[in-house]
Amino acid sequence: MRKPFRYFLYIMVGFLIYQVIDSGETGFTHKEVKNTLIIAMIAVFILLLIVRVIKSKYDNKDDSKGQ
Template structure:
């Protein structure tokens, strides 16, 4: 699996969880929980991108030596 596809997969899983909570079939249909989930999804996605950039810089640094 390509690395970039993995991040899209994580985002889709988070969106699916968000939709399940939003469906009202669970006890977690409070607006605070939905807002927290969407903020959490964005934070995790940004952190994954930051880690990816740092790892690429680290790998490129090893190649130059």
């Protein structure tokens, strides 16, 4: 699975959860859950980007040591 597609998939899963909660079939308070999910989706996306940057730095260090 290509990396950009993986991030798109994560965002779509989060959006799908958001829509299910918005459907009214759960016992959660809608306002609270909507706000929490939006923040959680953004936080997970930012964390994935940070991990990607850190991983690429370590991969570059390993490549330069091997030469």
